């Protein structure tokens with residue numbers, strides 16, 4: 001579903017991705033870990049075309065992002081992204097926030113949109129909050145609405161960038177459980193997280209990034225038995 005082949009990305013003269021190769025298979029959960037500044041967010045943002053790559057090849061859902069003329073609109077319908085900041089519209093209810101993109105982008109009717117909102121809000125455990133406004137919801141609930149908003153576009157792949165980092169610890173669990181349930185349901189996803197226990201339990205593939213490269217990758221076991229001093233140190237600090 002995603003293939004990075006020696007992908008490079010620079011901002012000005014600073015090379016942030018220095019030749020990344022990585023594959024994400026359908027139905028798999030890939031977790032990116034690594035220190036702040038190692039290039040995790042940049043790698044995610046390349047996948048849905050928020051950043052353009054400077055070298056190598058990047059194929060997402062069959063689209064060659066390294067070639068000119070990529071249909072970014074179509075790509076972003078297939079690839080959802082959820083950020084640390086949920087950015088819900090404060091003047092719209094949870095259901096209206098969820099319905100917005102399907103109505104505007106896919107031009108579906110109001111009845112169908114309401115039904116869809118009901119469905120995806122139920123998927124994140126918020127069936128009873130459809131009419132609530134963001135300010136009436138906890139941070140964890142707002143983040144779950146943001147996940148529902150992404151699900152409403154029926155993406156083939158969802159990217160999560162530190163979606164629990166802004167939440168109080170007691171609200172983190174409910175969001176992680178939603179992601180875990182999506183994973184069990186077969187959703188393909190790539191996520192960046194600092195929650196190491198969660199990373200180990202949910203990951204089919206764990207990728208340790210260091211200085212803009214894939215330093216170590218494998219199953220969750222790489223955390224138990226790191227092969228490099230850099231990952232050993234990261235695990236030592238992180239657990």
Ligand code: ADP
Nearest residue numbers: 011014016034035036037038039040041042043
């Ligand atoms: P991570 O998510 O692992 O913390 P990032 O991908 O956000 O790392 O950033 C990697 C490096 O790229 C950092 O040094 C960061 O300062 C730099 N960077 C990220 N985005 C930009 C940008 N838009 N312009 C310039 N530098 C950037």
Ligand code: MG
Nearest residue numbers: 040041042192
């Ligand atoms: Mg980041």
